[in-house]
Amino acid sequence: MGTMSLGLKRVVVSRWRPQKVGSQQLASARMSGAMLRGPAWLAMGLAGGRRGRRAAMRGAMAVGVTEVVFRSERVASKSVVDSEAAAAGAFVAATALESLPWTAPATVLGLATIGASARRSGPAATATGAALGAAAALATLRWWPRIDTSPADAPPAPRRHRGAVDADGAGLTLVANPSAGPDGSDGPLEEIRQGLPAARVVALGGDDDLLEVLGEAAESAAALGILGGDGSINAAASVAMKHEIPLAVFPGGTLNHFARDLGLDTVADAIAAVTDGTVIEVDTASIADRAFLNTASLGSYPELVMARERLEDRIGKWPAMLVALIKVLRTATPTRITLNGERRDVWMIFIGNCAYDPAGFAPATRSRLDDRRLDVRLVDGSHPAARGRLMMSLLTGTLARSRVYERRLVDHLEICADGSSAMLATDGEAFDGPAEFVVAKHPRSLLVHAPTN
Structure with missing residues (x-):
């Protein structure tokens, strides 16, 4: 019995003993791991929508950190930490942080890589590597926070505004801006005509003035x-407020910030x-007598x-903001203004309609x-x-x-800029305003x- 037990222990130890690998085998293993995950990242980036692209970008950032930490052949050859397991973790x-639908396939691919790493480097080095890789992914939250994509809350409108439009679209006049969006195709417009057959649809012509068409509609x-996009939606909101009628937003731009905050990710939504028939009341704001929603x-x-x-x-x-900030700050100069009676030199001012995260x-x-x-x-x-200081604080999270960054939550601002304008x-729409x-x-x-929910 003792001999059999000893033999079993020898078999188990032999099965999980790390295998010594040369530099060529190690490079081959790393290449196979990269080939295993590369197509998944490409698929997430192309077919995963906004969340898929964020997951692919966050994964690339995290794996980049692990590659820098575990690039040493000396550390890898001693099996202290398995770099492929770290990349898989x-x-x-x-993926789990950004895109729930892609988490299951990512887990399957990651476990396949981790399993291969365990046979090559042993369970201890593999587990340590996977844990450190996961920690690297979590560390990216310091520089690139995860965003909450759930719809923003707002109170329901008075009952008299509900049901103004019939279920087939009767009572709705829709103005379509064909120049908005990344491709300008007729697909969204056809989807609206099928979903709301009784709605009146007005397609904006090339020489038409958007505000005039909206006012007539x-x-x-x-x-x-x-x-249309956020600029078109902003113009339509001004007209809807003037006529005291509800606005129906159909996302047709590239970014669609306001539609996303409403929970309208697609034309079908x-x-x-x-x-x-659900109608809500939301805040607006204005700068130099020009209304804005975002x-x-x-x-x-x-x-x-x-x-x-x-x-x-x-x-x-966040990555786009960092690249843009480096480009802009390289040549920008501070603007001298009077802000609520206080003289200030500022690089830039952001003003959000409601508190942002x-x-x-x-x-x-x-x-x-x-x-x-x-x-x-x-x-x-x-x-x-x-x-x-600004660049350093961005890079370090x-x-x-x-000290150079300030945030205030207020309900009113008075601004006077040096110069005539x-x-x-x-x-997103730039214009020359008064001083x-x-x-x-x-x-x-x-x-x-x-949406009802």
Whole structure:
């Protein structure tokens, strides 16, 4: 019995004893692991939507950290930590943080790599590697926070505004901006015609003025619909408020910030919101008498937004913001303003309609659309080496504690810029504004169709 037990122990130890591998075998194992996960990342990036792209980007960041830490052949050959297991752990954890539908296939691929690593390096080195890889994925949250994509809350509108549009779309006049969005195809418009056959649809012509068309459409409508991006939606909201009718938002732009905060990720979601008849009240804001639904800005921030949005849909908001910020700050100079009676030198000012998350200069989502607050964030240009301090705080994830960064929640701003005018922007649309202007909050001023939940 003792001999049999000893033999069994020898078999078990032999089975899990790390195998010594040469540099060629180690390189081959690393290449096979990269081939195993590479197609999955590509699939997530191409077919996984916004969350899939974020998961792929976060995974690449986490694996990059593990590759730097475990590149040493000396450490790998001693099987202290298995670098392939670390990369697999980073891959699975990053996917779980960003994209629930992709977590299961990512876990299967990650476990396959971890299993191969255990046979090569042993269970201890493999477990340590996988744990450190997962920790690297979690560490990316310090620089690139995970965003909450659940719809923002807002109160229901008075009962008299519900049911203004019939389930087949009767009473709705929709203005479609064909120039909005990444491809300008007719697919969304055909989907709307099928889902809301009784709705009146007006396609914007090349020489048409958007505000004029919206105004004419609203005169005979029980509700005004808009198919387009944030700029078109902003214009439609101004017209809907003027006529005191609900707005129906159909996402047709590239980023669709306001639609996403409403929980309208697709045209099908918007159709369902109209047929269900749910109407809510949301806050709006204005800068220099121009209304905005999402954000306004001045100083170098309008240029920063335009540079960021060119990259955002491809690499994610935070990486795009970092690249854009480096580009803008390289040539930008502080703007001298008077802010609520106080003289300030500022690099840039962000103003959000309601409080945004996360902190910093890549705000992404709102938890409420009726909090009666303006979210003001600025970079103080009067501090010595403000440019370098800002970049360092971004790279180290300490922007919220930086001396050059300020955040306030207010309901009113009075701003006077030196010079005869100020470069302003609302919801991504830049314009020349007056030198002296007011930023104001308008609580629950817009009626809008939203999902029932």
